[in-house]
Amino acid sequence: MSGVNRSGDGGTLLEVENLAKHYPVRKGLIRAKQVGVVRAVDGVSFTLKRGETLALVGESGCGKSTTARLVLRLIEPSTGSVSFEGTDITKLGGATLKAFRRRAQIVFQDPYASLNPRLTVGQTIMEPMEVHNIGDAASRRARVEELLKLVGLAPYHAQRYAHEFSGGQRQRIGIARALAVEPDLVVCDEPVSALDVSIQAQVVNLLRDLQQRLGLSYLFIAHDLAVVKHVADRIAVMYLGRIVEVAEKRELFDNPRHPYTRALLAAIPHPDPARRGRVQPLGGDLPSPLNPPSGCRFHTRCPFTQQICKEKDPPLTDGVACHFAGQLPPAGLDFSGGLTEKAAQRMALYAAAAGGV
DSSP states (O other): OTTSOOOOOSSEEEEEEEEEEEEEEEEOSSSOEEEEEEEEEEEEEEEEETTOEEEEEOSTTSSHHHHHHHHTTSSOOSEEEEEETTEEGGGOOHHHHHHHHHHEEEEOSOTTTTSOTTSBHHHHHHHHHHHTTOSOHHHHHHHHHHHHHHTTOOGGGGGSBGGGSOHHHHHHHHHHHHHTTOOSEEEEESTTTTSOHHHHHHHHHHHHHHHHHHTOEEEEEOSOHHHHHHHOSEEEEEETTEEEEEEEHHHHHHSOOSHHHHHHHHTSOOSOGGGTTSSOOOOSOOOOTTSOOSSSTTTTTOTTOOHHHHHOOOOOBTTBOOTTTTTSOOOOSOGGGOOOHHHHHHHHHHHHHTTOO
């Protein structure tokens, strides 16, 4: 395949550097004038290794889904680079861009809206193979049957339409479609947020099983920390278009170093009244990306704010973007145990479905 090295060496698959997406805001109907810029994503950098799951977490509106679409070049970046096995995909076009798209797929949040109601399930899964000229009609039909079995459906489901399935089954169809072209990278944009708890467990464990069997790499977008704790290898926390902390999963849950990460974990309610209120919940609203605060973007809501925070934007150093990351008092809460009864039940379902205890 021209333009993208398919061999790989088991190392870094994806490298994102200073990625940004800015949307101009214009005023006026006839002679529109630009009056501002919405900084949806503003200088995001991270890496993803082969076979790894990197989770992007944060409040709604922090730029997680926009980042996912930038990584796949579903939308064009304003600045920055996205390197896939050393090739900057932001500079690709034509056949080389099409070749990249075969190797990077997405599972959307809404399993119904992402499926064409006019196509049968078989046609839906077969469509990517037709676009990329994979096999002939007979081999494509055989591949459809194989994929349906792989995601826990039956071959006869290929003749049905999307509206005939439950939400969990539709998401399985979406996963089968993403796997049809044998990708290396799958972006999961909140793939279980619209599903019931028991169905979430099934889909999450399906994704983990497929990763182990096929060697997939996941960029996993989520806001549910119970799901993230179950599926992620590393976690990147986003706030107002930027990554403020990135760490191994266990390290981040056991020792969150950024005040915003602490606030996200502390926001998980605990059923024990004696443990409630030990960490002050995060107050205020997410500032507008049209007019972000000066200095550290979190300083308007941070309980540890000092003057330097209002004046100087801290760089992401040693995995955290905070002027006082090494000087903050202990978190004061065992975040790893701070789960609601519902979240604890969900974790138990995941463990049971995975064969754990």
